[in-house]
Amino acid sequence: MPNEHIVKSYDAELARLTEEIARMGDLSCAQLRAAAKALDARDIDAARAVMAADAEIDTLEHEVSHDVIRLLALRQPMARDLREVMAALRISADIERIGDYAKNVAKRTLALKDAPQIAATRALASLAQLAQELVAETLVAYRERNAERAMKVRARDAELDAEYTQLFRSLLTYMMEDARNISACTHLLFAAKNIERIGDHATNIAEYVWFIENGEREMPEREKRDTTIDAR
Numbered sequence: 001m002p003n004e005h006i007v008k009s010y011d012a013e014l015a016r017l018t019e020e021i022a023r024m025g026d027l028s029c030a031q032l033r034a035a036a037k038a039l040d041a042r043d044i045d046a047a048r049a050v051m052a053a054d055a056e057i058d059t060l061e062h063e064v065s066h067d068v069i070r071l072l073a074l075r076q077p078m079a080r081d082l083r084e085v086m087a088a089l090r091i092s093a094d095i096e097r098i099g100d101y102a103k104n105v106a107k108r109t110l111a112l113k114d115a116p117q118i119a120a121t122r123a124l125a126s127l128a129q130l131a132q133e134l135v136a137e138t139l140v141a142y143r144e145r146n147a148e149r150a151m152k153v154r155a156r157d158a159e160l161d162a163e164y165t166q167l168f169r170s171l172l173t174y175m176m177e178d179a180r181n182i183s184a185c186t187h188l189l190f191a192a193k194n195i196e197r198i199g200d201h202a203t204n205i206a207e208y209v210w211f212i213e214n215g216e217r218e219m220p221e222r223e224k225r226d227t228t229i230d231a232r
Helices: 008-041 044-075 079-112 120-144 147-177 179-214
Strands: none
Touching: 008 044, 008 079, 008 120, 008 179, 044 079, 079 120, 079 179, 120 147, 120 179, 147 179
16 A cells, blocks of 8 residues: 555555455456346346346445545545545446446347347457456556556557447448348447446546546546547
């Protein structure tokens, strides 16, 4: 734990907060992986398991919120300590949203269970894999309080935008070629958008790591490659 305090119990409380967030993050990555797999295999039972497991992430977020309030009340942190505590609160909220998006992807499996297979579903699995990598990498940056590593993750969100745009265009093509694909492709479009939003939350987490270490939110403009608005 950087910047050790004279009151060792405070360091222990901050370390506990970090571990709670790490546990949330690991669970959200597992949820995303399982949701994408369920969608690819049209596995209804696996999708329902993902949906049910989202409650655990919600519970962990409540625990983090409780611990943050307790730390603020008892320790009245300032400067970097205050940034650590406030960032923990915001990062847990981002992870909770990642869990929600994974749950939404799993829900699409139920809607697609009787729909014909579309090759683009495999591209969705690739998109989910990249999003999962970004979330996992940004959580490592958080554990290490490594702002430079966090900024590299932030920059990689452009890769996710580019893959999302490519998938978006492919799904539009499938719909235009055969009207029978419209329903299934629409569900896949929603799932893809959910995954693209997960990348945005990974970016938010990376920016909070930067904030903890540097005490400022200003940073270089981020490249964006989501050009789906031009495809309409």
